[in-house]
Amino acid sequence: MAAVQTEVSLSPQPWQRPLYIYGGLACNSLMADFWSDRTPLHDAAYQGRLLQLRSLIVQGFHVDTLTMDRVSPLHEACLGGHYACAKFLLDNGANVETVSTDGATPLFNSCSSGSAACVRLMLQHRASIHTPYQLPSPIHEAAKKGHRECLEVLLSYGAHIDMELPVVGTPLYSACTARAADCVEVLLHSAADVRIGCGQDSPLHAAVRGGGANVVELLLDFGADECCRNAEGKTPLALSSPNSAVRVALQKKGPCSLSQLCRLCIRRSLGKSRLHRAYGLFLPHSMKDFLLYQ
Incomplete structure (x- = not known):
């Protein structure tokens, strides 16, 4: 199937190049000769500037504008640990599954930045x-x-x-x-x-x-x-x-004590999926705490 080409008109600032959509993939053809092709949208997302992000989207920036390395604004928001910016991008249709050339997803970047809020947000939007x-x-x-x-x-x-x-x-x-x-x-x-x-x-x-x-x-x-x-x-x-x-x-x-050997044996018998059920065993609370390393 032939790629569908759609041009989005942007204001004439130097960084705002014509954006094309090829089969749903956003790319910036006029930035191909630059080693650094981050747009103000990327910078705003990484810096956590929500108002600027809103303004740029209103001006016509595509929410999934990609760099040559396929880094999206959502990647940048998650790498900066900026929940509000990430949520705004997702609410405006950002692709939660975009993969950069080095294999990173927005969820990966959220884990890298240490933002549990962003991690939860990506998973709520069904990130793999x-x-x-x-x-x-x-x-x-x-x-x-x-x-x-x-x-x-x-x-x-x-x-x-x-x-x-x-x-x-x-x-x-x-x-x-x-x-x-x-x-x-x-x-x-x-x-x-x-x-x-x-x-x-x-x-x-x-x-x-x-x-x-x-x-x-x-x-x-x-x-x-x-x-x-x-x-x-x-x-x-x-x-x-x-x-x-x-x-x-x-x-x-x-050497392990007998009680330690019993604890390890019981935990392995329960397995990962049933370990939480140890609370329901007919055992004294002190034994349950011991079993679960409480």
Whole structure:
């Protein structure tokens, strides 16, 4: 089918070039020779200037004007963490699923900026929570950046907690690599599998390399195996530096108690989808709290 070409007349300022729509895709043909083709619409969105954004839309700027790298104003609003601007763009028809040339979506940018409000807004507008494996993943970005609230919102909308991607591994592995203890805690309490990392490399290996003793202690408390070996045949202890806080954390743990083994067994038997039902078990409150690490 032949592409439909529609020209939108804009005012004659230098940055306002004729905008064309090819099969629904907005592009700016006269900006093709510029390495930087951000429009005032992009700048207003990134800076959170809502009144300017409204004015530019009234003047005739297309809400989905894209740069050469396919970055939309909505991308910029989310990267700046500006909820009001993002909502205004969406209310005026912005595409929540636009993917930039580097694979980022507005939802990904919201996770990158740490704006839980923007994350929730994108999901309310049905943004895809799971991207193809070759594209940047929102949940991995939130975990890596240590944005706990964003992570909690994603999980509440059903994000795959143990999704393993090449190089970056699982969200838990990403959080351990970045020493993002708050996110590690959220993932573990939400029943992330402490055994799955990146290939044969476990989250515990990643935490030891990152030097996060507090993260190492968290992982061990949730059943991480300090004797597991990676592709090089090394245990987490073998990766730790002598006399380091990480090595001390690994060595002081010792064998699991019977109560800890029972807790881990029950949690794994319940599984992620039913873990919340532990509150309904006919057990004393103290045992429920123990089971759920309260």
